[in-house]
Amino acid sequence: MEEAAPNYFLIIGGVLFVMLNVAAALIWVERRLLALFQDRYGPNRAGPLGLLIVAADSIKLFFKQDWIPPFADKPVFILAPAIVVVTVLMSFVVIPFAPGVIVADLNIGLLFFLAMSSMGAYSIILGGWASNNKYSLLGAMRGAAQMISYEVFMGLSLMGVVLLSGSFSLVEIVEAQSGLWFFIPQIVGFVIFFIAGIAETHRLPFDIPEAESELVAGFHSEYSGMKFGMFFIGEYMGITLISCMIVTLYFGGWLGPDFLPPVVWFILKTAFFLMIFILLRASMPRPRYDQLMEFGWKILLPITLVNLLVTAGVVLWVKE
Amino acid sequence: MENGNSIVAQLQARFGTDTFKPQSTKDDILTLWMPHDKIKDVLAFLKHDIPQPFPLLYDLTATDERTRKHENGHVPYAFTIIYHLLSFERNSFIRLKVGFRDEFPTVQSISSLWANANWYEREVYDMFGIRFSGHPHLYRILMPRTWVGHPLRKEHPARATEMGPFALYDDKVDLEQAALQFKPEEWGLQRQSEDSDFMFLNIGPQHPGTHGVLRIVLQLDGEDIVDAIPDIGFHHRGQEKMAERQSWHTYLPYTDRVDYLGGVMNNLAYLMAVEKLAGIKVPERVKVIRVMLCELFRIASHLVWYGTFAQDVGQLSPVFYMFTDREKIFDIVEAITGGRMHPNWFRIGGVAQDLPKGWETLVQNFINYFPKRLKEYDNMVMKNSLFKARTKGIGIFTLDEAIEWGVTGPNLRACGFEWDFRKKQPYSGYEMFDFDVPTATNGDCYDRAVVRVAEMRQSLRIIEQCLKNMPEGPYKADHPLTTPPIKKNTMHDIETLITHFLGVSWGPVMPFGEAMSCIEATKGANGYYVTSDGNTSPYRLRIRTPSFPHMQMLPYITKGYTVADLLSILGAMDYVLADIDR
Structure with missing residues (x-):
């Protein structure tokens, strides 16, 4: 990517700028869409279509008293929300938004993404632990268990894509899909990755670490102000990240008919999956924590392994 | 006899x-x-x-x-x-x-x-x-x-003015705080077992899952509930004490607020007892009007339960649809009574006014509209496999256990026992109506939901029969104790004028005696046991509410389940804190 070098800072700045704004805009999108699904209006007072709710929310979060409970473990309490934002933002480093529009085309891009999203579990565990609150602790325990079990087959489900494209680099994976998007041969892998992605971002129906009706706000019960805002933004960026990954790995990334520029294709596809995330939140109940684990280990893991085996067999057979 | x-x-x-x-x-x-x-x-x-x-x-x-x-x-x-x-x-x-x-x-x-x-x-x-x-x-x-x-x-004062001014000194704050501290030993609970320390988790009094100011102290081993101690009384307003100061008539609005989702159904429970005391036989039209409004409120109450139950297991949307439908019921209630949640519309010996013009259209529209929505909710909630996974086999109690713990209403019928006071001991003309008593067999959270959903359909049937067969006639009984009294003859003879004047100013004087009512309220058997010593206010009024024994059963049915199941169990129980604490 030598020719991209001059744009290096521009791209980093651009990605940061776009991602933080997407996360902020999702506040509005999610609330309006949820309202639409639920026969309500949603925020429609501030600004045209209620768009300024984003500003109102951000101002509120920024100017709230930065409260740390006296019983909390102060350094860890501060560190935890930072981790979630940092790890998610770092993952965006390897996402190819369009040809040449990528911060770093690592040859182990996929592994880098997996590593970073695993690190995100720390924010939940540390946040829940440092809060020194029983609800937070329960949320953190659930979060840790959920993350660990879902990491396993999240990684495995992606191996099918790697087998087909022969690379860990996300740019090469996208380019390998120019003939056929991988969601057709890898439909099983796609579904599993999608489910694991929801669990990874702990969104409803897998918002078990938060579980409002059970654990008040779960691992971030004690957080307020911008520290809570970081978890909040982290969650939105998390679903953006998973949507980006789905598009990159299974839906041909920037690929699409020529009448639109590649980056627009990427954005459109990502937006579609973002809305699916929101629709899921509006429609599904929450399974119990042990049911989720059972579902993961007893159903999804074997399916993933079979999928991997079949894919490997087919790839071998085609090559011979 | x-x-x-x-x-x-x-x-x-x-x-x-x-x-x-x-x-x-x-x-x-x-x-x-x-x-x-x-x-x-x-x-x-x-x-x-x-x-x-x-x-x-x-x-x-x-x-x-x-x-x-x-x-x-x-x-x-x-x-x-x-x-x-x-x-x-x-x-x-x-x-x-x-x-x-x-x-x-x-x-x-x-x-x-x-x-x-x-x-x-x-x-x-x-x-x-x-x-x-x-x-x-x-x-x-x-x-x-x-x-x-x-x-x-x-001898205990009943009014704030008799109590002296309230002051909260620092010492008193400490005392009150200390009193709220949970001491497991008092309840015979261990702090640790052989292989683990238990965690005591305070659920409530402020918690999104308890639907009101209810406190439950859980003894947890990991996420498994070892024991649970409900702490009630945060919603206690002294309804029974207040009755002793109110006249028989002015106590009516208080009853609305006992099971605050049941609206006029509470009036009915109270009036059934008072009318027995007074010996009033209400006209047919009154009976049917009362039944219609009660059944409307039964649907409204079940809708609130339905939505919040789905929300308790994590489904965000149904509650919005169901509250919208509840608004449609409130539109009818508003047109008929002028009130919404607490219409306070039934009166001793009748109802406050006659039905307004055009009420048939409103009710007919709702009857046409609602079954489709119920079907939609079945698909959305009852047939949802995650919902089933969260509620089937959870919080089971058998019929014998239910009876032992005083469970009534839909929770009892979910154990497979067809006991409904509307059928077994018909009151207010329920014997004239044609409806079924839905039951289920397993006695788990899902079956409790099945029974309630089926009950909404039956209530709709009853409302339809009310609509088709609304009798003509007066909306108040012709009886000296009917309050407010019928005014017809007041300007013609002095005796009626005096009775009317006293009935309105003092309130009616109920003859000496005692009587109990028992109705099938939204949540179970609700009854008022009133004692009169021949005065303008009850000597003693006892409210038997269904939620009280239901909540008492909670520790028994939650043992061994997890925190997440507790929410399913609470949701399926369908309680209202005001109904527990009164």
Whole structure:
């Protein structure tokens, strides 16, 4: 990517700028869409279509008293929300938004993404632990268990894509899909990755670490102000990240008919999956924590392994 | 009463002919006074040994008899304990009374006989200072631990102005805080087992999952519930004490607020008892109007339950759809009564006004509209596999356990027992209507939901019959105690004018006596047991609510489940805090 070098800072700045704004805009999108699904209006007072709710929310979060409970473990309490934002933002480093529009085309891009999203579990565990609150602790325990079990087959489900494209680099994976998007041969892998992605971002129906009706706000019960805002933004960026990954790995990334520029294709596809995330939140109940684990280990893991085996067999057979 | 005579004969054969003294009451429930040294034996006999036994302890309460008007005071006691038992096989109640002459008597506890006697006896202790010997945890239940005095004793002040100004000193803050501290040892709970330390988790009083100010202290091993201690009373407003200061008429709005989702259904429970006292027979039109509004409120209440239950298991959207439909019911209620949640619209001997013009269209529109929505909700909630996974096989209790704990209403019917007071002991003309009593078999959270959903369809059927067969006629009984009285003849003769004037200014004077009502309310059997000493306000009014015994059962049915299941169980129970605490 030598020719991209001059744009290096521009791209980093651009990605940061776009991602933080997407996360902020999702506040509005999610609330309006949820309202639409639920026969309500949603925020429609501030600004045209209620768009300024984003500003109102951000101002509120920024100017709230930065409260740390006296019983909390102060350094860890501060560190935890930072981790979630940092790890998610770092993952965006390897996402190819369009040809040449990528911060770093690592040859182990996929592994880098997996590593970073695993690190995100720390924010939940540390946040829940440092809060020194029983609800937070329960949320953190659930979060840790959920993350660990879902990491396993999240990684495995992606191996099918790697087998087909022969690379860990996300740019090469996208380019390998120019003939056929991988969601057709890898439909099983796609579904599993999608489910694991929801669990990874702990969104409803897998918002078990938060579980409002059970654990008040779960691992971030004690957080307020911008520290809570970081978890909040982290969650939105998390679903953006998973949507980006789905598009990159299974839906041909920037690929699409020529009448639109590649980056627009990427954005459109990502937006579609973002809305699916929101629709899921509006429609599904929450399974119990042990049911989720059972579902993961007893159903999804074997399916993933079979999928991997079949894919490997087919790839071998085609090559011979 | 031939039924009653046989019980008396059997009791006399067992305990001696002089043991029981019958008392006549206005509600035709067999009422017997028994000596206080035989309480346990008599009740055990009625529960277990008598043919066609009385397995359900319907209510247990007390009365402070000390200030009854003398001419009516054939009761020479200071306090009376009153037991209400229900026999399903006989389809009748029995009322047993025990009198005490002491200022602070001690009574044999029957908490070993009935599981649900535990809370009732605590309540009597809390409200009257009557102690129960042999009770395992005789603490206050509704009032704060730090409260001085026992509110339902007649010497306890009833108005804020009699209490003196309230001041919260620093010492008092500390005292109150200390009183709220949960001490596991008091409840016989261990802090650790052989291999793990237990965590005590305070759910509530402010918690999104408890639907009101309810506190549950969980003893947790990991996420598994070892034991649960519900702490109620945060919503206690002293409804029973307030009744003793209100006139028979002005107490009506208070009843609306007992089961605040049931609206006028609470008026009905109260009025059934008062009208028995007064001897009022209400006109047919009144009966049908009352039934129609009650069934509308049953649907409204079940809709709230439906939505919040789905929300408790994590489904965000249904609650919005269901509250929208509830608004449609409130539109009808508003058009008819002028109020919404608490219309306070039924009156002694009738209803407040006649039905407005065009009510048929409103009700017909709702009948046309609602079944489609119910079908949609079935697909959205009841058939959802995640919803099933969260509720099937959770919080199971058997029929015997349900009866032991005093469970009534849909929760009882979910155990497969077709018991509905609308069918078994029809009131307000329910015998004229054609409807089924839905039941389910497993007694788990899902089946409780199945029963309620089916009940909404049946309620709709009843409303439709009301619409098609609304009788013509007056909307108030022609009776001197009807309040507000019929004004027709007031300008023609002085007697009617005086009765009218007194009925409106003082309120009606109810004849001496006592009566109990029992209706199938939204959540189970709701009953008012009223005692009149021939005055303008009740001498004693007891509200038996369904949620109280249901909540008492919580520890028993949550043991061994997880925190997430607790929310399913609470959601399926369908309680209202005001209905528990009154």
